[in-house]
Amino acid sequence: MTSGPYKRVLLKLSGESFARAGERGISMDEVVHIARQTVQAAARGVQLAVVIGGGNILRGGSFTAGNNAIQEATAHYMGMLATVINGLALQDALETLGAQTRLMTAIRMDGVAEPYIRRRARRHLEKGRIVILAAGTGSPFVTTDTAAAQRALELGADILMKATRVDGVYSEDPEKNPHAVLFRELTCRQVREQNLRVMDATAISQCMEHGMPILVFNYRKEGNIERAVAGERIGTLVSERPDARGSVAGG
DSSP, X not given: OOOSXXXXXXXXXXXXXXXXXXXXXXXXXXXXXHHHHHHHHHTTTOEEEEEEOOTTTOOGGGXXXXXXXXXXXXXXXXXXXXXXXXXHHHHHHHHHTTOOEEEEESSOOTTTSEEOOHHHHHHHHHTTOEEEEESTTSSTTOOHHHHHHHHHXXXXXXXXXXXESXXXXXXXXXXXXXXXXXXXXXXXXXXXXXTOSSSOHHHHHHHHHHTOOEEEEETTSTTHXXXXXXXXXXXXXXXXXXXXXXXXXXX
């Protein structure tokens, strides 16, 4: 039984969350830290799907800037494959902690993962499995932010949660301006009008059009993923409603 306001949650993790700050590649210490929090969150009874990025391994843009050797579409496919590598690392870390998982990819690679099929993914969630969604949407020129928004809508999630290294959405980059203001609640319209760094414009538009709330929070604080799925007031909530966290939000 779910002990919180959400039955189903889509958690978006950047590829950078799999590496130490300022580094590239995969740090299993970081992966295990995320996996431990994810298992604790799932133990509350929430159905949990995870979309992951691949920026810790490579970014497609870095292969195309000033270099015509690799076509931009090819570079995007390379980035999608990087998310599968992260997905495999997270899957093993979760299963080591006793979780049941499924890794599903938008690009078929049957030797390592299941193909993403919406009905099958929903069934895995209903059975209590943590579903890891890799390879974005399977198409180039689509960010993993947009993939997360699309999967959240397809799977009928109650909320899209974006895990970051900062406490939420700020008026400016808090690492550059220590006086930047942290917003606790915003509407999608405010995010677009003020050009705030939440998710890319396509993802914001999709969530705005379909009423999908977004929570941006700091996953590096121990226990924050569990607090987020429990509906505690952390991070920044982006929603067209005054408060989409349920009755526990005021606590």
